[in-house]
Amino acid sequence: TSTQNPTPSGFRTNEYADAQLQEIVRKMRERATVYKEKLKDPVLSSPEGSPTASPSKKKPPPPPKEEKKEEKKEDAEAKPEEDHYCDMLCCKFKKPPLKKYMEYLQLPDSIDSYTDRRYVAWLMLVTVAYNWNCWFIPLRFVFPYQTPSNTIYWFTVDIICDICYLCDLLIFQPRVQFLKGGDIISDRVEMKKFYHSSMKFRLDVISVLPFEVLYFFFGFNPAFRANRMLKHNTFFEFNDRLEAILDKAYIYRVIRTTGYLLFILHINACLYYWASDYEGLGSTRWVYDGKGNMYLRCYYWAVRTLITIGGLPEPQTLFEIVFQLLNFFLGVFVFSSLIGQMRDVIGAATAGQNYYRSSMDNTVSYMNTYSIPKVVQNRVRTWYEYTWDSQGMLDESELLEQMPTKMQLAIAIDVNFAIVNKVDLFKASSFTGECRNGCDTQMIYDMLLRLKSIVYLPGDFVCKKGEIGREMYIIKQGEVQVLGGPDGTKVLVTLRAGAVFGEISLLAAGGGNRRTANVVAHGFANLFILDKKTLNEILVHYPDSEKLLMKKAKVLLKEKGKPAPGPPVQQTRGLASLFGQKQETPKLFKAIGGRGKEGLAKLLQLKREQDIQVMPQKIESIIPGAEEGNRKDTGRAWANRVNENETQAEAENKPEEEKQPVEPPASSAPPAQKEKPDADTKPKPPAVMHRGTTNESLIITMSPSPKAGEGEILKVEVKEKKKK
Numbered sequence: 001t002s003t004q005n006p007t008p009s010g011f012r013t014n015e016y017a018d019a020q021l022q023e024i025v026r027k028m029r030e031r032a033t034v035y036k037e038k039l040k041d042p043v044l045s046s047p048e049g050s051p052t053a054s055p056s057k058k059k060p061p062p063p064p065k066e067e068k069k070e071e072k073k074e075d076a077e078a079k080p081e082e083d084h085y086c087d088m089l090c091c092k093f094k095k096p097p098l099k100k101y102m103e104y105l106q107l108p109d110s111i112d113s114y115t116d117r118r119y120v121a122w123l124m125l126v127t128v129a130y131n132w133n134c135w136f137i138p139l140r141f142v143f144p145y146q147t148p149s150n151t152i153y154w155f156t157v158d159i160i161c162d163i164c165y166l167c168d169l170l171i172f173q174p175r176v177q178f179l180k181g182g183d184i185i186s187d188r189v190e191m192k193k194f195y196h197s198s199m200k201f202r203l204d205v206i207s208v209l210p211f212e213v214l215y216f217f218f219g220f221n222p223a224f225r226a227n228r229m230l231k232h233n234t235f236f237e238f239n240d241r242l243e244a245i246l247d248k249a250y251i252y253r254v255i256r257t258t259g260y261l262l263f264i265l266h267i268n269a270c271l272y273y274w275a276s277d278y279e280g281l282g283s284t285r286w287v288y289d290g291k292g293n294m295y296l297r298c299y300y301w302a303v304r305t306l307i308t309i310g311g312l313p314e315p316q317t318l319f320e321i322v323f324q325l326l327n328f329f330l331g332v333f334v335f336s337s338l339i340g341q342m343r344d345v346i347g348a349a350t351a352g353q354n355y356y357r358s359s360m361d362n363t364v365s366y367m368n369t370y371s372i373p374k375v376v377q378n379r380v381r382t383w384y385e386y387t388w389d390s391q392g393m394l395d396e397s398e399l400l401e402q403m404p405t406k407m408q409l410a411i412a413i414d415v416n417f418a419i420v421n422k423v424d425l426f427k428a429s430s431f432t433g434e435c436r437n438g439c440d441t442q443m444i445y446d447m448l449l450r451l452k453s454i455v456y457l458p459g460d461f462v463c464k465k466g467e468i469g470r471e472m473y474i475i476k477q478g479e480v481q482v483l484g485g486p487d488g489t490k491v492l493v494t495l496r497a498g499a500v501f502g503e504i505s506l507l508a509a510g511g512g513n514r515r516t517a518n519v520v521a522h523g524f525a526n527l528f529i530l531d532k533k534t535l536n537e538i539l540v541h542y543p544d545s546e547k548l549l550m551k552k553a554k555v556l557l558k559e560k561g562k563p564a565p566g567p568p569v570q571q572t573r574g575l576a577s578l579f580g581q582k583q584e585t586p587k588l589f590k591a592i593g594g595r596g597k598e599g600l601a602k603l604l605q606l607k608r609e610q611d612i613q614v615m616p617q618k619i620e621s622i623i624p625g626a627e628e629g630n631r632k633d634t635g636r637a638w639a640n641r642v643n644e645n646e647t648q649a650e651a652e653n654k655p656e657e658e659k660q661p662v663e664p665p666a667s668s669a670p671p672a673q674k675e676k677p678d679a680d681t682k683p684k685p686p687a688v689m690h691r692g693t694t695n696e697s698l699i700i701t702m703s704p705s706p707k708a709g710e711g712e713i714l715k716v717e718v719k720e721k722k723k724k
Contacts, residue, residue: 110186111175113241119172120245123238126168129161130235133228135266140222142270142277143295151220158212158225165208165231173204200233207231250349257345261338268302268327269295275323285313286320306331352393359394360384379457386524387455390477405449412448416528419474420444420451423500426549443542450538451528456480456521469505469513471531474498478525483518492517504553506532 111119136154140146146154174192178185185191195201211224218224239256243249273294276287288297304312305327315321347354360381367377387394400408420426426444453476456462462473462480465488473480475497482501484492495501505513539546699717 107171107175109175109188110177110191111172113176113237114244117245119176120238120241122168122172123234123241126164126231126234127238129164130229130231132157132161133225134263137222137225137229138267138270139295142274146220146222154222155220161228162208165204165228168234169201169204169208173201203230203233250345253345254342254349257338257342260341261335264334264338265299265302265306268306268330269298272301272305273298275319279317279319284316284320286315286324306335308332308335356384356388356394383455383457386457390455390524390526408449409445412451413445416448416451417444419476419498419528420448422498423472423474423503426503440542440545443538443545446538446541447530447535450534451530454527454529456525456527458521458523460521460525462519462521462525462527463502463515465515465518467515469502469515470533471529472500472503472506472535473519474500474528474530476526476528478527479522480525480527481520481522483520488518494522506530506535506553 113119140154174195175188176191176195178191178194180194185194207227207230209227211227214224215221239252243252246252273288276298279287281288281290288294288301291297301312304310305324308328308331315324363380363384364377367380384394400411403411421444426447451474456478463469463471475495477497479497480495480499480501482492482495484490501519502515505515539549699719701715701717703713703715
């Protein structure tokens with residue numbers, strides 16, 4: 001009976017699964033190879049293709065009806081909130097919902113007094129209420145403008161002003177942030193404690209005390225509202241905040257100083273009417289006679305008195321004389337102070353203009369001292385005028401130097417980052433802080449702080465053909481023209497704002513950084529300049545970006561300036577790129593048929609064989625009387641001795657395990673000297689050096705030449721040994 005062999009123990013493989021696994025391994029290897037190339041040369045684009053569309057899936061089962069009803073209700077509630085239209089005449093206008101207005105008007109838990117515009121708007125409202133009290137309380141107290149018929153109107157406006165005071169005291173001021181040890185405190189309890197412990201809170205409380213209750217005892221007298229004028233801290237705070245957000249704050253300063261002058265004249269007019277009423281209207285020539293508009297007449301008298309114009313009637317009584325003297329003294333002091341303040345405001349507004357004018361005057365004086373030609377002087381004046389008109393200052397860096405580095409960087413990013421990021425050489429990566437297909441963003445930020453702005457006049461050469469390029473240029477404003485042609489006057493291309501040129505010269509080496517064309521400013525051109533030295537100082541801290549920039553420069557060189565067609569040159573990588581191109585192998589060496597060490601060994605062997613054949617001829621020239629056989633034997637012996645010495649030296653230099661018996665080299669003529677033998681002549685047998693003992697000896701001597709300047713003479717003699 002035949003027995004069945006047991007099946008070998010082991011796993012059975014599925015052919016389909018095995019094929020799939022092999023396919024996956026192959027793809028992973030290909031992907032690993034691609035990423036290795038990517039790491040070596042990150043300039044290449046990402047090998048990953050765009051994701052394919054996912055296969056269509058079956059629709060999920062419909063949800064229950066109850067869920068559908070709930071969704072419909074939510075959609076119906078959301079739609080009215082999204083779309084709000086206002087019917088006006090025949091058109092519909094879309095308007096935001098009331099909820100958004102309420103969210104915007106809702107007060108935050110803490111208020112930043114420096115940046116919150118809503119707080120500035122509120123201070124303006126409180127300032128209006130404060131000015132109402134400051135101007136109309138003295139007016140209503142002195143002049144008879146408040147009558148029982150219009151008291152209700154005055155009282156209503158007073159109540160509105162008091163409400164503004166109370167809201168500021170109870171709602172806004174306890175929410176204002178403050179600094180403590182350099183930290184911004186925004187805690188609600190801490191802010192309230194800080195405000196309650198300040199002098200401002202005490203004055204605010206006094207300014208809202210209801211002294212109006214005295215109206216019931218003494219009548220409706222505006223003097224009981226004099227405490228409302230103590231809220232002056234809010235007025236000055238509003239001035240500071242408003243100046244901080246205005247573009248031209250000096251205009252507001254002039255208006256405010258003028259307001260101070262008008263208010264002082266207003267108070268003086270009220271005092272003059274009070275003094276006239278005290279003396280009696282029309283009682284003397286000095287007092288107000290009661291004719292015409294009482295306020296305008298008194299205000300006119302106050303202006304002439306404070307400004308010391310004169311031409312007023314002389315005071316008659318002692319009271320009038322003392323009042324007039326005090327008025328004159330007060331007028332001189334106040335008017336001189338206001339005039340000085342107005343001068344400071346106007347001087348600060350025109351400080352830049354004065355600096356520009358003084359700089360230009362000093363430059364013109366310098367040029368006149370050294371007799372600079374008028375053409376150069378006119379160009380200098382043109383540069384000053386254009387620079388001032390275009391940017392409002394002569395050097396932008398003077399303002400930025402006073403700021404911290406972070407603020408300088410923030411301003412530079414907003415102004416120049418969009419322009420620099422257009423440069424192909426410095427395009428930043430979409431991943432912040434990485435160097436994937438783009439330069440490090442932080443490196444570009446450091447570069448923005450080093451950019452220099454220079455203005456070129458019409459016709460100025462930005463760069464000339466053939467000069468060494470050490471800068472890159474970015475056009476901020478204006479146009480430049482690239483000139484070429486036989487005479488260098490043909491306009492090849494016109495570059496406008498945002499264009500970049502000269503970026504390759506920053507990284508080019510080996511003579512490749514010379515300018516290839518003339519670049520001339522077409523009109524007034526404002527350019528950013530980045531020199532090579534500055535870029536190298538930055539790249540010291542960013543080695544990855546330096547490698548990437550070098551590779552990008554090579555790519556841009558290939559794209560912008562391709563060399564003439566010729567034999568393809570193998571691209572070298574690594575340290576080999578530091579050396580020059582390898583010279584071509586000589587044709588004679590190629591004819592031998594060897595490469596490397598083998599070809600060199602064959603060349604040495606041919607040299608030895610040639611020396612063996614030439615040696616008898618040299619001996620013949622030295623020993624002309626020797627026999628032919630002796631000459632040949634002597635030459636072969638000499639050549640064999642040299643060959644044996646060289647072979648022995650090579651064998652000693654090799655390791656012990658590589659030492660093998662060296663066979664004597666076959667004597668054969670080089671290929672160039674081989675000739676076909678004639679049919680009549682018999683081929684000569686090869687010369688072989690037989691080893692053995694002879695009765696002859698070889699004597700070689702050196703003797704000086706009898707003629708001067710010929711050196712020494714080599715003599716070779718063959719003698720027989722004497723028999724003993």
